[in-house]
Amino acid sequence: MRQELEYTSAGSGTLLIVDDDEINRGILENIFAPYYMIEEAENGKEGLDRILREPSGLCAVLLDVMMPEMDGLEVLQHLKEQELLDKIPVFLITAEASDSVMKEAYRLGVMDVISKPVVPYVVLRRVQSVVELFLARKRLGDTVRLQEQELIERAKKIIELNQGMIETLSAAIEFRNGESGEHVRRIHDITKFLLTHTRLGDELTKEEIDNIALAAVMHDVGKIAIPDAILGKPGRLTREEFEIMKTHTVQGGYLLEKIPQLRDSGVYEYAYDIALHHHERWDGRGYPDGLKGDEISIWAQIVSLADVYDALTSKRVYKDAFTREESLRMIREGECGVFNPWLLECFFEVEPEICKLYEDMKKEK
Numbered sequence: 001m002r003q004e005l006e007y008t009s010a011g012s013g014t015l016l017i018v019d020d021d022e023i024n025r026g027i028l029e030n031i032f033a034p035y036y037m038i039e040e041a042e043n044g045k046e047g048l049d050r051i052l053r054e055p056s057g058l059c060a061v062l063l064d065v066m067m068p069e070m071d072g073l074e075v076l077q078h079l080k081e082q083e084l085l086d087k088i089p090v091f092l093i094t095a096e097a098s099d100s101v102m103k104e105a106y107r108l109g110v111m112d113v114i115s116k117p118v119v120p121y122v123v124l125r126r127v128q129s130v131v132e133l134f135l136a137r138k139r140l141g142d143t144v145r146l147q148e149q150e151l152i153e154r155a156k157k158i159i160e161l162n163q164g165m166i167e168t169l170s171a172a173i174e175f176r177n178g179e180s181g182e183h184v185r186r187i188h189d190i191t192k193f194l195l196t197h198t199r200l201g202d203e204l205t206k207e208e209i210d211n212i213a214l215a216a217v218m219h220d221v222g223k224i225a226i227p228d229a230i231l232g233k234p235g236r237l238t239r240e241e242f243e244i245m246k247t248h249t250v251q252g253g254y255l256l257e258k259i260p261q262l263r264d265s266g267v268y269e270y271a272y273d274i275a276l277h278h279h280e281r282w283d284g285r286g287y288p289d290g291l292k293g294d295e296i297s298i299w300a301q302i303v304s305l306a307d308v309y310d311a312l313t314s315k316r317v318y319k320d321a322f323t324r325e326e327s328l329r330m331i332r333e334g335e336c337g338v339f340n341p342w343l344l345e346c347f348f349e350v351e352p353e354i355c356k357l358y359e360d361m362k363k364e365k
Helices: 022-032 044-053 072-081 099-108 120-176 182-197 206-216 221-225 239-246 248-257 268-277 298-313 324-332 341-364
Strands: 014-018 037-041 058-063 090-094 112-115
Touching: 014 022, 014 044, 022 037, 022 120, 037 044, 044 058, 044 072, 058 072, 058 120, 072 090, 072 099, 090 099, 090 120, 099 112, 112 120, 182 206, 182 298, 182 341, 206 268, 206 298, 221 248, 239 248, 248 268, 268 298, 298 324, 298 341, 324 341
Parallel strands: 014 037, 014 058, 058 090, 090 112
Antiparallel strands: none
C-alpha cells in the first residue's frame, strides 16, 4: 500500500542511520547529531520497519549496503514500491561502491552514493543540501495546494452566486405568474429526485445531475416575455392567447443564449434544451418543434412530467389543486399529454416519496 508522507517543518526532523556496524553508526551520529534527531537501526529489515511504521518526520535515511537479514538494495526496492523515495531522500553510504551497486542504487531512486570512509564536512554538506531541497520543495507544494484550495473556494462562491441569481430570476418570473416561487424549487427537487433515485439517472454523473436539476429551475424563464394580461389571466386562454403563451419556450432559449456567464457553465446546454423543449410530447404533439419519442432529451422529458405533476397538485390562478389520486389518474391516462412509458414507470415507483417531499416543504414554510 502506498504510504502518505508529510515532512516536519524546516530545521527539524529525524535522520535515520541504518548500518550493522556500531562504529560506523557512531561516526555518522557524531556528524549529524548537532543538526537532527538521530535514530539507528542495526540491519536493513529493522530500518525498513522503522521507515514504514512512521515515515512522517524522517528528513533523511543513511543506508549501508552490506547488512544481515536485508541489504541496502533490498530496502531501496521496498521503498520504491511504496513510492517513498520521492518523499524521503535516501543516501547509500557504503564501502561497496562498485559500478554495479551504484548503477542499481540510482536505478531504484537513491539520492546519492557516498563512499566509506566518509569525510565529515563532505557528507554533512551533501546530505544537508538535499534535505533543504526536499523541505523547500515541500513548502512550495504546500503553498501551491493552499492556493489551489483558495481558488476552489472562490469558484464555489461564484457558483453559489450564479445559482442564487438563477433561482432569484426564476422565482421572480413565478411571482409575476401569480405563483409563490415555490414552483421552481419543487421542479428542481423532483427532477433531482428522479435522476438520483431511479434508473433515469444511471448514465449520468453526480455533477451532471446537479446541473440538470439547476437547469430545471429555468424551464419557464421565457415567460418574462409574455404579457401580464395573458400570463395572469384567471380563465381559459383564447386560441390566440395560447399561441402567444407557447412562445415562452423559444423566448426562454433566446434569453439563455444572451447570458454569457451561463454559456460558460455546465448548466447551459441542459437549461437551453429544457427551456425550449419541456412542452414537447412523446407522441409528437407538443411544441415548439414537434419532437417525438427519443428525439426529446430525457432531462426535458423529466422536467415536463415534473411540471405537469406540480401544476395538477397545486393551486393556480386559473384552477384549484386536484387531489393526489385524481392528478395521478390524469397523468396515467394521458389527459395531460402522452409521456414516455419508461419515464412513467420510474415516476410511479417513487411518487409516494415525491409526495412526501411536498409534505416536508409545506412544514418548512
